Amino acid sequence: MSLATADSALDRLRALGLDLPSLADNPYFVHHRAVDSSIHISGQLPYKDGVLLGTGIVGRDVGLETAQDLARHTAVNCLAAAVQAVGNLERVRIVQMLVFVASTPDFGLQSQVANAASEVLIEVLGDNGRHARTAIGVAGLPLNTPVEIQMICTAV
Template identity: 85%
Template sequence: MPHRKVGSSIHLSGQLPFKDGELLGQGVVGRDVELETAQELARHAALNCLAAAVQAVGDLDRVRIVQMLVFVASTPDFGEQSQVANAASELLIEVLGENGRHARTAIGVAGLPLNTPVEIQVICTAV
């Protein structure tokens, strides 16, 4: 299930950068994947979060993002996870305006499902 409602909060499952059923990238940021590519993948994962949120609340105009967790599969010396996450944050604010503003954590990890460079998890509410 792509989401779980708990009180007024909606917890979205981690979303990968899929488009039309195809994973858009694989590899590790800082080794196989450039920062700009990782940012584009983060935008796609954020769009998938919005799609899951719409499924949960029924209408994009009702979505308010509360928190976003961005997981970046990266080399130990890559320290720009926040720059990857910025691309997703900017997209959410661009699409939702004030309802897209959120708290955020960007985390570097050793690996992610399907060898994707980016996975995003969101907590939102319906307004």
């Protein structure tokens, strides 16, 4: 199935070769919290099947393409948290995305890492995936991961 013939957001996600993961419970935080009509998604990391997909600093240990791939997986994990909150991928609208990239001070391409996550959201959700966004370079992230993404969503 191609993206052009995919009927649902879940079909479009699968056409990209991606699936919504199950998110493990954490004793210290919840993956999402609803406040009025907003759903705040906790910072997600690039886990797949319980394994962190990469570590290191972008621009030193991690190349741009690898960081973009990690950002895609992280965005899908954010979608999984949103689905936990609203029950169905079709009901998710992304309002804002904050992308943290652990990178060298001279890297300067954080927005290109974030673009990969934005592309997934728009390809899967269409106009509901378009969002306000900030991409920030930081000195380090939890577990030495190169990418962390936090979102605010709403249900449609």
